[in-house]
Amino acid sequence: MKKRGKIILHVDMNSFYASVEAAHDPSLKGKPLAIAGNPEERKGIVVTCSYEARSYGVKTTMPLWEAKKLCPSLIVMRPNFDRYREASKAMFAILCSYTELVEPVSIDEGYMDMSELIDQDPIELIQTIQERILRELDLPCSIGVAPSKFLAKMASNMKKPLGITVLRKRDVPLIMWPMDVRAMHGIGEKTAQKLYGIGVKTIGDLANGEEVQLKALLGINGKRLKDRANGVDERKVDPESVYDFKSVGNSMTLPKDVSNQSELISVLFKLSQKVSQRLKAKGMLCYSLSVMIRFKDRKTITRSCTLNSPIDHQDDLLAAAKSLFLSHWDGTSIRLLGVTGQELVERRQAVKQLDLFSYEEDARHEPVDKVLDEIKKRYGTGKLSRGMMVKKNNHFPAAETSFSKDFLKDHE
Numbered sequence: 496m497k498k499r500g501k502i503i504l505h506v507d508m509n510s511f512y513a514s515v516e517a518a519h520d521p522s523l524k525g526k527p528l529a530i531a532g533n534p535e536e537r538k539g540i541v542v543t544c545s546y547e548a549r550s551y552g553v554k555t556t557m558p559l560w561e562a563k564k565l566c567p568s569l570i571v572m573r574p575n576f577d578r579y580r581e582a583s584k585a586m587f588a589i590l591c592s593y594t595e596l597v598e599p600v601s602i603d604e605g606y607m608d609m610s611e612l613i614d615q616d617p618i619e620l621i622q623t624i625q626e627r628i629l630r631e632l633d634l635p636c637s638i639g640v641a642p643s644k645f646l647a648k649m650a651s652n653m654k655k656p657l658g659i660t661v662l663r664k665r666d667v668p669l670i671m672w673p674m675d676v677r678a679m680h681g682i683g684e685k686t687a688q689k690l691y692g693i694g695v696k697t698i699g700d701l702a703n704g705e706e707v708q709l710k711a712l713l714g715i716n717g718k719r720l721k722d723r724a725n726g727v728d729e730r731k732v733d734p735e736s737v738y739d740f741k742s743v744g745n746s747m748t749l750p751k752d753v754s755n756q757s758e759l760i761s762v763l764f765k766l767s768q769k770v771s772q773r774l775k776a777k778g779m780l781c782y783s784l785s786v787m788i789r790f791k792d793r794k795t796i797t798r799s800c801t802l803n804s805p806i807d808h809q810d811d812l813l814a815a816a817k818s819l820f821l822s823h824w825d826g827t828s829i830r831l832l833g834v835t836g837q838e839l840v841e842r843r844q845a846v847k848q849l850d851l852f853s854y855e856e857d858a859r860h861e862p863v864d865k866v867l868d869e870i871k872k873r874y875g876t877g878k879l880s881r882g883m884m885v886k887k888n889n890h891f892p893a894a895e896t897s898f899s900k901d902f903l904k905d906h907e
Contacts, residue, residue: 501608502610502671510545526545528571530568539559555700576803589631593607636657637657639651641663672893675698743777746832753828759859763834767834788820800815
């Protein structure tokens, strides 16, 4: 009996935030809708929009004033992240009812490996999955079907909304190669411009490019992108990959028991700085934050909170850590503090899942952050900080612990 090849699905929810709002309030269906951070202000940014809004030329990250100019009848709503998280959980619950091999990628997309389960017409079952999500959640999705994750991702982008696209490896030269290299998953504008500079304008050019030249231009990523352009992708659908960067955090063991609040807040500030730097280095944002407190009697507690939106700025991390700490500290002397960002999501996958107050704050802070980061690289930490004065304490050379998975070991 001939062995069946891999059947990988990429399920991509269509205009997710706007679709969730329309499912919640059916009067919004068929209308141009934008989800934006601050509808009352001209400087608001469009997070996402319905397909009706897109038909007017409205796009993600477009300034709100420009979107309203293109579409005067545009309905603008603030993000409701609790509602989106619940819809996401319900969507993944449906996917997991078919197979355990489901790999979430972000709040609104994931992969499924159906290779061992399909003994009927694959398209019939895939249509059933799509129809079930639409019927039970009132949410449209597009599904790409292919022998690899990369090709499934490319396929899901080819027909929206409510598309099902099959992309076989043998179809790659005919369907993918004529496409502009910018249309390839994994290639951003900067990489595309570099490729244009060496005459690589289409995916076909990349597939047939000189490996040595590509590696010189893009490093190890050059070969990987060339392989992808040829439809080569050996990655498995891995349900555990969502935990690869389960958390990013730092803890600090103090040289003596401390009960002075301002000193302890200073420690939280330093820890938040470290966590922020490491989140940015990994290109991650966190959806929740934990604070560990070890008291002088060695009793240790860990307290967590879910954030309204994913963050990586030290100011935001400190605000959440400080609030948690003050809510659970009774004034007893402390031996160790830890701050960790959890429920991580890739920045580039997040589609800026921030309420746009935060988005606009990011834009304002970014030039300052770049200057501060450059100063730290050149002269070391402690020379300059934004937003808070850290008091120097010569008696405070605390031992610091760095971890990227968990700080459970600190309970030992």
